[in-house]
Amino acid sequence: MKKNKITFKARWHHFKQKLTKTTRDPIMMMTILFVITALSLFIIYPLYKILRESFMLQGNFTLTHYEKAFTLPSNLEILRNTIVLGFTVAIISTIIGFIFAYSNAYLKLPNKKIFNAIAILPIVSPPFVIALSTILLFGRKGLITNGLLGWTNTNVYGFKGLVFVQVLTFFPIAFLLLVGLLQKIDPSVEEAARDLGASRWNVFKTITLPLMVPGLANAFLLVFIQTVADFGNPMVIGGNYTTLAVQVYLQGIGNYDIGGGTVLAVILLMISISLFMIQKYFVGKKSYITVTGKVSRARELITDKHIIRPIYYFNLFITFLVGLVYALVPLGSFVKLWGIDYSLSLSHYKYVFDVGLEPIKDTTMLALISTPITGILAMIIAFLVVRREFIGKNFIEFTSMLSIAIPGTVIGLGYVITYNQKPLVLTGTGIILVIAFIMRTMPVGIRSGIASLQQIDPSIEEAAHDLGASSAKVFTSVTLPMIRPAFFSGLVTGFVRSMTLVSTVIFLVSAKYNMLTVAILSQVDVGRIGVASAYSTILILIVTVAIWIMKMLLSRLGASQGDFEI
Amino acid sequence: MKEAKGVVLKNLTKKFLTQDGKEVVAVDNINLEVNPGEFITLLGPSGCGKTTTLRMIAGFETPSSGEILIGNQIVDNLTPDKRDTALVFQNYALFPHMDVYNNVAYGLKIQKKSKSEVSERVNKILDLMKMEDMIYRVPSQMSGGQQQRVSLARALVMEPGVLLFDEPLSNLDAKLRLHMRYEIRKIQQKVGITSIYVTHDQEEAMSLSDKVVVMNKGIIEQIGTPQEIYQKPINEFVANFIGAANILDAEIIEYNEGIVKINIYDKEYTVNVDKVYEARQKVRILVRPEGITIDKDDFDALVTKSVYMGDNQEYEVDFNGKIVQINNHNPFGKKTYKENEILKFGFDERSIHIF
Numbered sequence A: 001m002k003k004n005k006i007t008f009k010a011r012w013h014h015f016k017q018k019l020t021k022t023t024r025d026p027i028m029m030m031t032i033l034f035v036i037t038a039l040s041l042f043i044i045y046p047l048y049k050i051l052r053e054s055f056m057l058q059g060n061f062t063l064t065h066y067e068k069a070f071t072l073p074s075n076l077e078i079l080r081n082t083i084v085l086g087f088t089v090a091i092i093s094t095i096i097g098f099i100f101a102y103s104n105a106y107l108k109l110p111n112k113k114i115f116n117a118i119a120i121l122p123i124v125s126p127p128f129v130i131a132l133s134t135i136l137l138f139g140r141k142g143l144i145t146n147g148l149l150g151w152t153n154t155n156v157y158g159f160k161g162l163v164f165v166q167v168l169t170f171f172p173i174a175f176l177l178l179v180g181l182l183q184k185i186d187p188s189v190e191e192a193a194r195d196l197g198a199s200r201w202n203v204f205k206t207i208t209l210p211l212m213v214p215g216l217a218n219a220f221l222l223v224f225i226q227t228v229a230d231f232g233n234p235m236v237i238g239g240n241y242t243t244l245a246v247q248v249y250l251q252g253i254g255n256y257d258i259g260g261g262t263v264l265a266v267i268l269l270m271i272s273i274s275l276f277m278i279q280k281y282f283v284g285k286k287s288y289i290t291v292t293g294k295v296s297r298a299r300e301l302i303t304d305k306h307i308i309r310p311i312y313y314f315n316l317f318i319t320f321l322v323g324l325v326y327a328l329v330p331l332g333s334f335v336k337l338w339g340i341d342y343s344l345s346l347s348h349y350k351y352v353f354d355v356g357l358e359p360i361k362d363t364t365m366l367a368l369i370s371t372p373i374t375g376i377l378a379m380i381i382a383f384l385v386v387r388r389e390f391i392g393k394n395f396i397e398f399t400s401m402l403s404i405a406i407p408g409t410v411i412g413l414g415y416v417i418t419y420n421q422k423p424l425v426l427t428g429t430g431i432i433l434v435i436a437f438i439m440r441t442m443p444v445g446i447r448s449g450i451a452s453l454q455q456i457d458p459s460i461e462e463a464a465h466d467l468g469a470s471s472a473k474v475f476t477s478v479t480l481p482m483i484r485p486a487f488f489s490g491l492v493t494g495f496v497r498s499m500t501l502v503s504t505v506i507f508l509v510s511a512k513y514n515m516l517t518v519a520i521l522s523q524v525d526v527g528r529i530g531v532a533s534a535y536s537t538i539l540i541l542i543v544t545v546a547i548w549i550m551k552m553l554l555s556r557l558g559a560s561q562g563d564f565e566i
Numbered sequence B: 001m002k003e004a005k006g007v008v009l010k011n012l013t014k015k016f017l018t019q020d021g022k023e024v025v026a027v028d029n030i031n032l033e034v035n036p037g038e039f040i041t042l043l044g045p046s047g048c049g050k051t052t053t054l055r056m057i058a059g060f061e062t063p064s065s066g067e068i069l070i071g072n073q074i075v076d077n078l079t080p081d082k083r084d085t086a087l088v089f090q091n092y093a094l095f096p097h098m099d100v101y102n103n104v105a106y107g108l109k110i111q112k113k114s115k116s117e118v119s120e121r122v123n124k125i126l127d128l129m130k131m132e133d134m135i136y137r138v139p140s141q142m143s144g145g146q147q148q149r150v151s152l153a154r155a156l157v158m159e160p161g162v163l164l165f166d167e168p169l170s171n172l173d174a175k176l177r178l179h180m181r182y183e184i185r186k187i188q189q190k191v192g193i194t195s196i197y198v199t200h201d202q203e204e205a206m207s208l209s210d211k212v213v214v215m216n217k218g219i220i221e222q223i224g225t226p227q228e229i230y231q232k233p234i235n236e237f238v239a240n241f242i243g244a245a246n247i248l249d250a251e252i253i254e255y256n257e258g259i260v261k262i263n264i265y266d267k268e269y270t271v272n273v274d275k276v277y278e279a280r281q282k283v284r285i286l287v288r289p290e291g292i293t294i295d296k297d298d299f300d301a302l303v304t305k306s307v308y309m310g311d312n313q314e315y316e317v318d319f320n321g322k323i324v325q326i327n328n329h330n331p332f333g334k335k336t337y338k339e340n341e342i343l344k345f346g347f348d349e350r351s352i353h354i355f
């Protein structure tokens, strides 16, 4: 067969076409330029600075930082810790996520709605609420370990505690991914197997599971990426079991060793990006589900008792755990001294109101500022990526997706070393925090924007264009209303994630702006679990109220209930 | 090949409960007998319960009442994997992670047949389907027609007592549909397998079947050979559903041993009948468009539509305020009428069916 080679001439022609297309529409060109600048300044450049810094000593090129980092036994152990933790958590989370997803899509279970709600809860809640309540439950003064079992010498801090907490935190990611895929399997494929004589177990073994292999690998990698990047949980409950993400902070900020910190950040980034690449370009592409395409009819749910019962009790157990964990934090905030004096008291709240309402106000205000910006920007980028051909499109698409995989601590460190000097001094300001919020929360919005745009026939927008609407007008009058659900859920998640962000912002807080999550961390650090619980309770409250208000407002504006899937 | 099995449906009913708590009677007390080796078609408009009936036979739906016999055995308590049926799905339902060979071999492997037997039977069936050079393809690398052939092979290789089809050709383009229709019939006759075939395409039903079952709103309207269904429909629904139909009022003049004299708009015709009629009885009659002869002096009517179709000239005429369709076959070199011209016509006596 003759290979179709793209000649230089053809490429040049293509490039010129794109160029004229881009420049013909000034508003679009400005938007593209703006987006490219923002992504370069606040994602690419800080990463470059980290890389540069890791090779620099007093203005000269050096490998000392790397030599030091790799000869330090503690660093090797940290690296090993990070990988081992990632593996363990990713495997367990994928299994639990799969069981939840399977029971959602395949079984006729009571209380399905509750299981779903609980399974999604950890995604919209502050990251270390689970860690906090795990201490309340299983710590030295823990309700179960000490109160119930009478143990006096338990140590929840470390690998086991961390695995427990991270699994509860991250299995929802696997659940959401897998349930989507399971629902896309055409039931008739499984019916065909059944019709050919396969028992239920055989169908599961030979059809369902093999079809899900790419999805399971995907879920595994996504959880792995999150675990490796996680900062809050290892910080709270890791104890001596230090991970890379934590060490980047301790080294760079705690020990003022920017050189050492950047080396660790580079290593962490390498791990995350490789996982991301494997996920996106290797596993992500390999899917049978898209092959079978449309689901022909609704699946007959399995009702066999001996299948349903064990899974039901398993779900119930996990749901109970998550529920307990969330109930415990508010409870802990109203108890005088956990584990010793369980009498009710408002002392922790009094403390919060006396010393520090500032973090609460600051966090909420900055999150409120960044949320609409994030929402709109995410939709614009999604629109550009799906609907337009222009120079730099690949850059925008790749960078904004890549930023999902960049650990927050790396970006945080990058901002610190990039924006504490001229020409752009931003550290210590609210602006850098807003930027951090935007950059950290936008990718999720972009992803859901892209997903929903891909389901809308582009000819609708072309029709509007054809009827005389400009690019900007098409976007505001046709595109945005059509992808409303993605936009709204982008707003809600954007706000929630901003409020609960720890990793990046911990590098950026200052005397002027302290953040709620950072305040919680420092209370945990000094052992005031009650105060930390009070802060967390307030945080949960704000987030809940915000979600609720947004729902109210938006339904006034005529958005339907279905528009709020998070 | 194993022996073909008969299928009997006795007072079979299926009710569904919809989301809002309402009851839908999808299949309403139907009775049907399919002889071993017979090819029968369930034909009817969308939502009449064809798929539901088929899925009850396969075991995917549990009947609300009534019973199903396959090969004289009651199968009500058997799950789909235990029934001697094989279903060919509308969307093929091939296993996307397996190649052609493994798709076809799947059922045999489940039965734990020996490797040599599996490969022998699979290769034989793939030869029969002329798919032998495709065994390493996966479904995503095949066209719709090829996928449907694999799907058929996968069912046939099981040598089931009964072969079930749910609109297997509806996702194919017109030309391929014709070809596959022919293939299915040929293979079915070759292996002599009992087949129940669901479709809403009347041409497909007519050309494939030994017997056609016309369904409507969950009940069976008529069971008969394609000729019976087309020429002697039991009621106006069947007449209208199968082919184009002119249905007119008429009056019996006299009945005499299987022959009636009948008055159709003041013209007298003599028609052979199966049923008994009385003099002066008002009746409705069916005449197909091709059962009308033009340039006959019986009636005249104004042409309201005249379309040239190549093999046919199709007319619609205004006949006493009623639209009557007329097909004049092979118009080549014949006189044709334009709109607003007057056309003379009469009925062909053998083509008149009295309800």
Ligand SMILES: Nc1ncnc2c1ncn2[C@@H]1O[C@H](COP(=O)(O)OP(=O)(O)OP(=O)(O)O)[C@@H](O)[C@H]1O
Pocket (backbone or CB within 6 Å): B016, B017, B018, B024, B025, B026, B044, B045, B046, B047, B048, B049, B050, B051, B052, B053, B200
């Ligand atoms: N699982 C179900 N729950 C509720 N109602 C159902 C269910 N399956 C089918 N029905 C209803 O039963 C009736 C018959 O459906 P069925 O699928 O058998 O029709 P069909 O004749 O195969 O139609 P089509 O030609 O469109 O495939 C329809 O009214 C349908 O809405």
Ligand SMILES: [Mg+2]
Pocket (backbone or CB within 6 Å): B050, B051, B052
């Ligand atoms: Mg159907």
